[in-house]
Amino acid sequence: MHNSHKQCSGAKLTKFGLNFANSICFSRKLVWSYFEEMAAAALPGSKSSQAQHEEVGALVQRLIDPQKREIVLQQLSKKRETFPYLAPMLWHSVGTIAVLLQEIISIYPALNPPTLDNAASSRVCNALALLQCVAGHSETRKEFLKGL
Secondary structure, X not given: OOXXXXXXXXXXXXEOOEEHHHHHHHHHHHHHHXXXXXXXXXXXXXXXXXXXXXXXXXXXXXXXXXXXXHHHHHHHHHOOOXXXXXXXXXXXXXXXXXXXXXXXXXXXXXXXXXXXXXXXXXXXXXXXXXXHHHHHOOOOHHHHHHHO
């Protein structure tokens, strides 16, 4: 398992006696181990494909960071056609769909009066493209339509 998947960081948040940081960490570990197994089974012995898998996985994890989000959205959007597991990774990774929806909602105030700049437009277009990727993938389409 890749090192970035072994450790989870962040403040421990407790509510009703549950440690949400640990449960998110546990969920991420399950998701990443699932995708690592999928990639290994589909592409046995392919180091370049596993490297790409790890690269995309790291990008998906960085999507949560608001400081890195703009560049990560752009990079992930470029990988839509070349990385077949992107949609399931986005769908099953904790918080990523919420981040994409937040990106879309955040531009609404700039629509009237029209003050949307090129950077914000590009950012929301990349978020929409990633949601379209999830909606169009055979493994995530049904759950996406049920969930939204």
